[in-house]
Amino acid sequence: MVANGVASQSVRQYSSLAKCLFFGTLGVFRFELRRSLLPTRLIGWLFLAAFPAILLGITYLQIDEVARKDLRPNDLNFGFSLAMFLLIPQVVTVLGLMLWATPIVNAELEAQSWIYSVVRPVGKISTVLGKYLVAVLWTSSAGIAAATASVGFTLVDDRVQLWWTMVRLVVLATITYGALYVLIGTLFQKRSMVVAFLYTLIIEVALSYVPASLNKFTVGFRLKSLMAIWQDLRLDAVLGDSNFFVDTSAQWHHYLALAAYALILLGVGIGRVWFGEYPLQPEAS
Amino acid sequence: MESNSNAIETSPIPQSRSSQSLVSLSHVTRFYGTVIGVNDLTFDLPIGAYGLVGPNGAGKSTLIGLLTGALSPSIGSLRVLGKNPRTEPSVLHRVGLCPATDILLPNVSGYDWIVQQICMTGISIRKSRSLTDRALEAVGMTADCKRPIGTYSLGMRQRCKIAQAIAHEPDLLILDEPFNGLDPIGRHEMSDLLRRWAGEGRSVLLASHVLHEVEGITDAFLLIFGGRLLAIGTAGELRGMLAELPREVIVEGPDMPQLAERLVSQAWIDFVKLSEDRTLLRIAAREPIDLYQSLSRWVIEDGLRVTRLHGADGDLASLFRILVSRHRGQMKW
Numbered sequence: 001m002v003a004n005g006v007a008s009q010s011v012r013q014y015s016s017l018a019k020c021l022f023f024g025t026l027g028v029f030r031f032e033l034r035r036s037l038l039p040t041r042l043i044g045w046l047f048l049a050a051f052p053a054i055l056l057g058i059t060y061l062q063i064d065e066v067a068r069k070d071l072r073p074n075d076l077n078f079g080f081s082l083a084m085f086l087l088i089p090q091v092v093t094v095l096g097l098m099l100w101a102t103p104i105v106n107a108e109l110e111a112q113s114w115i116y117s118v119v120r121p122v123g124k125i126s127t128v129l130g131k132y133l134v135a136v137l138w139t140s141s142a143g144i145a146a147a148t149a150s151v152g153f154t155l156v157d158d159r160v161q162l163w164w165t166m167v168r169l170v171v172l173a174t175i176t177y178g179a180l181y182v183l184i185g186t187l188f189q190k191r192s193m194v195v196a197f198l199y200t201l202i203i204e205v206a207l208s209y210v211p212a213s214l215n216k217f218t219v220g221f222r223l224k225s226l227m228a229i230w231q232d233l234r235l236d237a238v239l240g241d242s243n244f245f246v247d248t249s250a251q252w253h254h255y256l257a258l259a260a261y262a263l264i265l266l267g268v269g270i271g272r273v274w275f276g277e278y279p280l281q282p283e284a285s
Numbered sequence: 286m287e288s289n290s291n292a293i294e295t296s297p298i299p300q301s302r303s304s305q306s307l308v309s310l311s312h313v314t315r316f317y318g319t320v321i322g323v324n325d326l327t328f329d330l331p332i333g334a335y336g337l338v339g340p341n342g343a344g345k346s347t348l349i350g351l352l353t354g355a356l357s358p359s360i361g362s363l364r365v366l367g368k369n370p371r372t373e374p375s376v377l378h379r380v381g382l383c384p385a386t387d388i389l390l391p392n393v394s395g396y397d398w399i400v401q402q403i404c405m406t407g408i409s410i411r412k413s414r415s416l417t418d419r420a421l422e423a424v425g426m427t428a429d430c431k432r433p434i435g436t437y438s439l440g441m442r443q444r445c446k447i448a449q450a451i452a453h454e455p456d457l458l459i460l461d462e463p464f465n466g467l468d469p470i471g472r473h474e475m476s477d478l479l480r481r482w483a484g485e486g487r488s489v490l491l492a493s494h495v496l497h498e499v500e501g502i503t504d505a506f507l508l509i510f511g512g513r514l515l516a517i518g519t520a521g522e523l524r525g526m527l528a529e530l531p532r533e534v535i536v537e538g539p540d541m542p543q544l545a546e547r548l549v550s551q552a553w554i555d556f557v558k559l560s561e562d563r564t565l566l567r568i569a570a571r572e573p574i575d576l577y578q579s580l581s582r583w584v585i586e587d588g589l590r591v592t593r594l595h596g597a598d599g600d601l602a603s604l605f606r607i608l609v610s611r612h613r614g615q616m617k618w
Contacts, residue, residue, distance in 0.1 A: 019407040031397055113390060116402055119353040119380065120377060120405035
């Protein structure tokens with residue numbers, strides 16, 4: 001009887017916390033989404049959505065009719081797929097998430113609003129999850145808009161296929177890089193953007209292009225591999241042995257790896273805010 | 286009410302208060318690196334309204350951080366409404382906090398911000414809206430709540446902070462310097478609001494460095510300084526302690542020269558000073574109880590006429606000064 005009472009009390013407590021988590025995350029999501037529509041943020045969104053199209057448009061105009069006839073379809077597909085991959089799932093998403101996900105805790109501390117989340121039952125988790133979801137939505141939408149605006153300036157045979165590849169890569173990139181930058185934001189309150197930038201430069205840019213087994217641990221490797229599968233890129237013709245750069249054996253390996261990255265990184269970030277403490281005000285710092 | 290050994294004698298809380306535990310601390314110490322935020326706090330407060338009084342840097346905000354689960358104790362344990370706020374966060378449903386720090390979200394409206402805060406207590410957006418409306422009305426912010434916070438005065442931001450703390454109708458309301466930035470009318474309205482809140486049987490812990498602000502809300506105090514609890518009790522009990530502490534007394538009447546003659550021969554007198562018009566006597570006594578007993582006896586025996594007797598420093602501020610001096614070792618018991 002006593003054990004049943006304790007068990008039902010625990011169930012009640014967890015159900016109450018789950019309710020807090022749901023409505024709290026929804027509340028933070030709604031609040032942050034409204035903030036994302038402020039003029040300064042919309043200008044940032046427009047910039048991210050437009051600059052790949054501008055660069056690809058300039059490239060498109062530089063390739064004259066003669067060159068277009070000389071280039072093989074496989075080369076065009078490889079070139080434009082890689083260009084769009086670098087510009088959109090890598091640069092647009094990384095820039096967008098650096099603005100949104102990296103300062104996830106620091107922005108709250110600077111606005112002195114972190115204390116309000118801390119004193120709600122699971123407010124710290126709701127804040128991280130709500131802000132993460134808005135970061136993913138805001139950046140994904142900018143990336144998808146960029147892909148939509150850019151795809152017209154490519155010379156591939158199947159532009160719809162390229163667009164759809166980019167959309168899927170943008171969504172996967174924002175979910176995974178978003179979790180990575182949330183973790184960096186929870187670990188480093190000061191200069192979190194600098195840490196995120198250096199990490200991206202050293203690990204995601206440099207290491208993911210190094211022909212060694214180590215690059216398989218990067219998010220970029222997984223995204224490149226999926227692009228190669230979806231765009232049917234024949235990389236061996238261009239790179240020789242492409243196994244070090246991409247793994248085209250099975251899609252589900254990459255889905256699983258990206259899902260694991262996102263869950264682990266987000267989980268560690270949430271654990272950091274749940275069990276850790278941040279300075280609440282000058283007296284406590 | 287129980288407190289630790291390093292504080293002044295503990296005092297029972299008024300009988301009207303419930304015996305249910307509001308907060309209970311057992312040897313709670315909190316370090317920030319090598320700095321001590323609060324030091325070995327042990328006390329147990331029943332449901333009720335309390336003032337947490339101490340100068341800036343005394344440890345009030347650290348204590349509030351510990352009570353709300355924002356900080357964990359380095360040593361010791363604590364419970365709020367019977368639960369540990371760190372390990373049983375569901376208790377935070379029943380707690381509302383208005384921190385001392387300002388809100389710096391210039392581009393969002395106070396209304397949207399409060400709705401978000403209320404959602405985090407597990408309340409749906411629709412219900413959060415109606416609770417927010419009610420709380421904003423209670424603090425007199427209905428008219429301006431949809432404007433961006435950046436356009437608010439300090440007092441309006443303070444009202445918003447209080448609205449988010451009371452909107453979900455917590456059982457324990459914790460306020461850290463809630464009168465900061467309020468004009469005299471705002472202070473009066475805020476005092477009324479908090480008195481009503483406490484009058485409805487809900488608990489309040491009001492931290493302030495201004496004594497009279499707290500006195501207007503509650504008569505039960507915790508005096509904190511240097512991270513330690515100096516005293517705990519009602520205003521009357523704290524004033525009672527004052528009677529046992531060295532102090533100055535002013536006596537007025539036409540027979541002050543005769544009274545001065547009586548006093549100068551007493552061992553417990555530090556000094557006696559007669560005013561130029563010889564109708565006012567300022568007395569410093571090391572044993573105030575002996576002074577009061579002797580005064581009343583001489584008045585009867587010698588027929589001395591006394592028109593007025595009052596302490597030179599009889600308010601809570603002086604008690605606080607005395608307790609702090611004693612805590613620093615500048616004054617003996």
